[in-house]
Each structure stands twice: as C-alpha cells, then as structure tokens.
Amino acid sequence: MTSVSTTSAHKNLTPAGRKLPLAPLLIMAFMGFILIATETMPAGLLPQIANGLSVAEGTAGQFVSAYALGTVVLTLPAMALTRGMARKPVFIVAILGFFLANTIAAVSSDIALTLGARFVAGAFSGLLWGMLAGYARRITAPELAGRALAIASLGTPLGLAVGTPLGSWLGTAFGWRWSFGILSALAVLAAVLALIIVPNAPGQRAESQIPIRKVLVIPGVAAILLVIFVWMIAHNTLYTYIALYLRDAGMTLSIDVALVVFGASALIGLGITGSLIDRAPRLVVLASIALFMTAGAIFTLGSHSVIAVLLALVLWGIAFGGAAPQLQTAISVAGGENADMANSLLGVAFNIAIFAAGVLGAFLITAYNGMVLPLLMIGLGVAALAIAATARRSGFPSRS
Structure with a gap:
C-alpha cells in the first residue's frame, strides 16, 4: 500500500x-x-x-x-x-x-x-x-x-x-x-x-524542513525535552540501581521479582495511556508524573514494608509505562511537519538522561546509600510536573 x-x-x-x-x-x-x-x-x-x-x-x-x-x-x-x-x-x-x-x-x-x-x-x-x-x-x-x-x-x-x-x-x-x-x-x-x-x-516536504536549531525553538519543544530529561533522569537512576535500594532497605524482595512487577505494571500504564491519550493528553501526562512522585514517597516512607515497596513498584510501573507515547505524542504535535526531527531530539535527550542517571546514581550511592534514590524521584518529579503544568499552550495542551 x-x-x-x-x-x-x-x-x-x-x-x-x-x-x-x-x-x-x-x-x-x-x-x-x-x-x-x-x-x-x-x-x-x-x-x-x-x-x-x-x-x-x-x-x-x-x-x-x-x-x-x-x-x-x-x-x-x-x-x-x-x-x-x-x-x-x-x-x-x-x-x-x-x-x-x-x-x-x-x-x-x-x-x-x-x-x-x-x-x-x-x-x-x-x-x-x-x-x-x-x-x-x-x-x-x-x-x-x-x-x-x-x-x-x-x-x-x-x-x-x-x-x-x-x-x-x-x-x-x-x-x-x-x-x-x-x-x-x-x-x-x-x-x-x-x-x-x-x-x-x-x-517531510522539502519546503517545510528547518535546521535542528530552529526545531528546538518551536513553541513547546524545549519544554517537552526538559520534562523528558528531568523525568528520565529520575526514573533511570532508580531503575539502574534498584538492587542497591532493595539491599539498603533490608528487603527480602528479589530484584527479579521487583523488575517483573514493574514491567507488568508498565503494561497496565501503557493500556491506560492508550485509552485516554487522544482525549486528554495533558491530564494523562500530569497524572503520570504525579503518580511517579507518589511512588517515590512510598519507596521512602514504606521502605521497611514489602507490601509498601510492592505498591510503589506497581505505581511506578503504571506511571512510567505510558511515558513514551505521552511524550512522543506531545513532541509530535508540537513539532508539526518537523515531528521526525523533534522525535529524534527526544531520543537524544532520553539517552543523555540515561548517561547522566548512571553518573548521578553512582555518586549518590557512594556518598550516601540506595535509600536516597527515591528522594531524587520526588525532587525531580516535582520539577518535571512544574514544567509540564506551565507548558499549557504549546507543550502539553488539553487537546492534541
């Protein structure tokens, strides 16, 4: 076809x-x-x-x-x-x-x-x-x-x-x-x-192609990339070092079980996103970041309870599971005819965040221990939520 x-x-x-x-x-x-x-x-x-x-x-x-x-x-x-x-x-x-x-x-x-x-x-x-x-x-x-x-x-x-x-x-x-x-x-x-x-x-039509630097200044694109960078640092820092968090929390929960719970919950989050994103894209993004922060709070306050940690893993998975289509939808809409270049910037921001998370996590677990990682989830989650909330007109509008 x-x-x-x-x-x-x-x-x-x-x-x-x-x-x-x-x-x-x-x-x-x-x-x-x-x-x-x-x-x-x-x-x-x-x-x-x-x-x-x-x-x-x-x-x-x-x-x-x-x-x-x-x-x-x-x-x-x-x-x-x-x-x-x-x-x-x-x-x-x-x-x-x-x-x-x-x-x-x-x-x-x-x-x-x-x-x-x-x-x-x-x-x-x-x-x-x-x-x-x-x-x-x-x-x-x-x-x-x-x-x-x-x-x-x-x-x-x-x-x-x-x-x-x-x-x-x-x-x-x-x-x-x-x-x-x-x-x-x-x-x-x-x-x-x-x-x-x-x-x-x-x-993409030749007449609509613009240089990468101009894609960055399309209204909404920079705000979305900043949300991606901040949110993904918070996520990848804990995901990379989740075994150390479980160890320092004294959990009997194995890393294999934790990752399976997270992965299964992520599929649920993806399903929820798929059912709502065309009707309420802004609400889905804001709710996901808020749920991500809630998971961080439960990881922090309930670190000695297996049930609490399992609940946090479920909420974390649901919050993160739909992040990719949420952010790709936002940047595709903002990018317009330059959506492919905007999405390539998304991928670059994501991979830089992975690198930064590895370095930042190594510093934090060396200076403190794994228990500090959920606090990073909360702090960076607040920053991501604030950026998304203020980018109402172009980055994360109520309707695509």
Whole structure:
C-alpha cells in the first residue's frame, strides 16, 4: 500500500469508520522490543562478555555506553539526512543496518571491533526510534494517532519486562553470543514483515524542513525535552540501581521479582495511556508524573514494608509505562511537519538522561546509600510536573 492510497483512504472514511492499522503498528512495536532488549541486555551479561572477550568487566560495561553514544552522536545527522525520504525504505534499511552491526558484535572476538559495532548499532537504533513515532502517526487517522503511538510503543515495556531477562537467561545458559545472534535473527524477521505488511508513507516536504536549531525553538519543544530529561533522569537512576535500594532497605524482595512487577505494571500504564491519550493528553501526562512522585514517597516512607515497596513498584510501573507515547505524542504535535526531527531530539535527550542517571546514581550511592534514590524521584518529579503544568499552550495542551 502506498502513502498516497493510505492518505486517500483516511480522507474518504468517516471518523467512525477509520481503523487502526494494527498489524503495521505491532511490527513497529516488535522492532522496538528488539531495540530495547539489545540495548539493555549486556547489563545482565557483563561477566560472560568479559570472560568471552578476555577483558575486564568495566571494559565489557562499555557495551552499553558505546551503544548509547552512537545514539546520541549520530541520530540527529541521520534524521536530517533521511527526513525527506519515503519512510518504508528508510525503515527497512535501518533495520538491516542494525542487524549487520548486531551480528558483527555477536561474532567478533576483537573488543575494539565489537565496541565499534555497538556504536553503529546504537546509531541505527536512534534513527529507528526517531522515525517510529512519526511513521506510526502518518499511517493512522489523526483522531487515532495517540492510540497508534501507544501500540507502537508496546516494545519498550515488553523489552524491559521480558526481553532483557530472557536475553540474560539465554546468555547465561548458552553463551552471550547466542543472545545477540537471536536478536539479529529477530531483526531480519522484523524487516521481512515490514516489507510485506507495513505501508509506505511520505517523508517531510522539502519546503517545510528547518535546521535542528530552529526545531528546538518551536513553541513547546524545549519544554517537552526538559520534562523528558528531568523525568528520565529520575526514573533511570532508580531503575539502574534498584538492587542497591532493595539491599539498603533490608528487603527480602528479589530484584527479579521487583523488575517483573514493574514491567507488568508498565503494561497496565501503557493500556491506560492508550485509552485516554487522544482525549486528554495533558491530564494523562500530569497524572503520570504525579503518580511517579507518589511512588517515590512510598519507596521512602514504606521502605521497611514489602507490601509498601510492592505498591510503589506497581505505581511506578503504571506511571512510567505510558511515558513514551505521552511524550512522543506531545513532541509530535508540537513539532508539526518537523515531528521526525523533534522525535529524534527526544531520543537524544532520553539517552543523555540515561548517561547522566548512571553518573548521578553512582555518586549518590557512594556518598550516601540506595535509600536516597527515591528522594531524587520526588525532587525531580516535582520539577518535571512544574514544567509540564506551565507548558499549557504549546507543550502539553488539553487537546492534541
């Protein structure tokens, strides 16, 4: 199906007759799952990777850093280069580029080549994340765009809840290279499905393209990026060091159970977001940040109660589960015809926040202990809520 026929079909249908392109959106979610699992899986396999490549665990830890660095450095140039191109060819080429880089990482025995492959995989990942939101919206009727993004974003919580633990288990049971190899095979499957099922969509019109610096000053974009940065630092700091919080709180709750509870709750949050985001996008964002802060308060005040900590994990998961479609919807609407570039800025802000969270968390747990991390959730949550609340007109309006 071409982009022209898709657009015409949307124009000729009444709002009640328009339907979500469910199969293409699920393929996008499947690719998101692969990207998330590929990015986070090495964290659970550092000893095996270090042993397999005969390097220190600290060096093996650069698997994550190299991937994130590739995303930060090359996403914006890649998006600027491809934003005028038809979406489907770019989507498939990016998947195949990701597959190639991931396969090299799976078979390489040289640490420099392996880290270089991770850097390139991160770059293709950034391109895919940057275009997914705009692509999902372009093949969907406007009044269903938020729900479409929620479906296309399913891969994020599923990758965190299922993909990362499964990849770690495979790596432990059969060897870490098998985990990378299986993810590469899944990427090929995603490319084939995309070629057959996902419709094409046009790129951005040349006359509407503006430089990245001008995208930043589009009303609402900077405020949304600031919310993303602050909120994601708060989230990733606790998520990265959740094991230390549980240990310092004296919890008998295992890290595996905690992450499963969080992941399952994130799926609930994503479902809630999908049902409400097209009607009340501002309310959903503000409620999610407020719920995130509430979870931080329960983590702090109920740290000696397993039931309280489980409740906090549930609220945290619900609050964070819908964050991706909420923020992608907000920045896509604010960005207008430059939504793809705006979304690429979102991905860069997210990855910088991941890096900052790792550094900040390491400082906090060294200077204090894991119990200080929920306080960061509360403090940065207040800041994110204040920014979102004041960006009423352009960043987080009541209606998209």
